[in-house]
Amino acid sequence: MIERKIPRKRQHRWVMLRDRAYPTEDIYFLVSAAPELKKLGIEVDEVQTRSHWFPWRYTRALPAMFEEANVLVCRSLPTVWMKWLARNKHKLGHIVYLIDDNVKAAVHDKTLPDSYRRRMKDVVHYQPAILALTDEVVASSQQLADTLKTQHSKVSVLTPPLLASLPGFAHFDAPPSSKTPWMVGFYGTRAHVADLEHIAPAMVDLHHQRKDVAFEIMLGQYTPKALSSLARCYTPAPLPWNAFREYQCQQRIHIGLAPLWPTEFNAGKSYIKFLDIAAMGGVGIFSNRYPYNEVVEHGVDGMLANDDPNDWLQCMKTLLNNPAQTLSMAKNAAKKAASIGHHQHAFDFWRARTS
Template sequence: MSWFFSPRQAAVKSPLRKILVVSPGRGPAITIAYELSFSILQAHGFAWDFRLEGELDAGDLTGCALLVLYRCRQARTVAFLRLARKKGIPVLYELDDDLLAPPPDESWGELYQKEFCRYIMETLLAEADLVKAGSPELAKRLEERGFSAFYQPYAAPLLPLPAREREEASLFRVGYFGTPHHRKDIEAIFPALLRIDELFRGRVQFEFIGCYPEGWAKLKRAVIHPCIHDYAGFLRKLAALNWTVGLAPLRPTPFNEAKSDSKFRDYTAAGITGVYADLPPYRQAVRPGINGWLAGNHPTQWVEKISEALRDPKRGEKLAAAREQARGINSPETVAVAWRGIYENFQSKVRKNEILSS
């Protein structure tokens, strides 16, 4: 479903306050970061549009009231940003990962390790009117590097809780999802999964979406599900799988420590209680024993927490607490209000002629 205004809709609701989002690509991240909350703003006189970074044209700024650059890294975007500011259009640059310090052991990070790419990103960060970070830790790092950054939570649409089917013969379902880039994270706790398999004597079925450990066939019961790239479809699938516990491991690397609490949002939205890495991305969201569990870096700690979660008769209460928290912080309506505040603050500066070309 598209949340873009058609030309006919624009004519009816004109004048619209248009937000233009630019990114190197389009995928679930754009849905999470913008589409979910911007769709709410449509009922309040806002419109938004999307352009690929490699296809920008000066005409894209026509009618634009706010330019949002998401993970942009091309030299042409610097010129586009400067043109926007010359026209008095405020610019917000957003990062949801610490791309100025990419992981040295991941092939995808090679692009961001190039000096020219880093220079372009630093220029965009420096010349944007404001920088939005995907986590408190990332905002802190950007501030320390001299950029004006702030953190704002992402949206998570809570799905209605499905009717839980009676688990066959006390079968527990323990699941994990992620892109292939996260294989090292799930590999790090694979010894814990093998131990859980032994302790529960085959009463646990392990399920993986999009990413799985190389030795998954050693598990007595294991199911590999294909990756779903549509975010709404992914959440529906996740909810339908009826997992007892969801896993969110992260290796303790500087890059991972600046990531967002994405799996807490997604598991909670899909009605799943989680065991999360005891690292900065989840320490703010997860209250151990109240709305989930935090596990340390050693596999034995994951064995302990997964076992505790599976045996807990009050998992439903912890899920309810997690959903209540997400409802107050991550609902698309709440995030939309925050975006409207950002927009109105920028427009106040525009009226005062405080948005000028560098």
């Protein structure tokens, strides 16, 4: 239950200028906080900046929805909108810039897909102009915030909220066996293929050593060949954001994998994979570094593995060999996810910036 205090006047509003960063926009504002803000009488509007007809961009009159409104920009913005914001900044409320990746590091990280690096190069090109317009920068992790503090005087941290409802644990009723193999899942994006390749030898060895385990890797054709060739490895294609949210509510896993090797890009990541794995009913095995080693209590609500495939292999074996303890860890992970991912945190964060 989210606690709310009703404001005296309905004079506040937010306008999110959407630019195709749908997961980030939904997770940190539109799905987690906006519904509760609306219950207070705070108006929340969305504008699709790539498709919205913009007939008033050259006029002096400000559309009513923007009058004294707080404006939220996520990651990037078309040039025409940046110019419009610059001209009208004095008529608006606060302009807030939300970012969840170290885009500069992404451009120079050769382990990332070329298409992603090209997109981030465009973001980097225009980011200084966005930062110059912004009253506050909101980052999804403390290390990312520390990086951005060299570029802006006011940087805050909003850690990721949990959007999905937490499931039950009926999928743990049967212990791992050849008839009921436990599911080990990886649901990272293509930006984490290189991380997955580091632990692939452990997954191959586990598959060959025992028949009570299966893998699901949501990378489709981008799955490393060493894994896609395994008999009990399913490789569904990556889903669009809303379809993935639905899938996440239906699919159940026992173990989730979140490798995060030491790169400048990875250093800015949030702990959102802890929430994702808990949302699918699993126990996560995470790289033993920030941000996971600040959230996960090893052996209690997850496992922390070092940068050695054998360590990942041993963690998976430990969870498979001890189903009762693994169930207990899954329940603990769900409790922690519910706590650190509670929407109240996001609601309080944005409510404080509305008045």
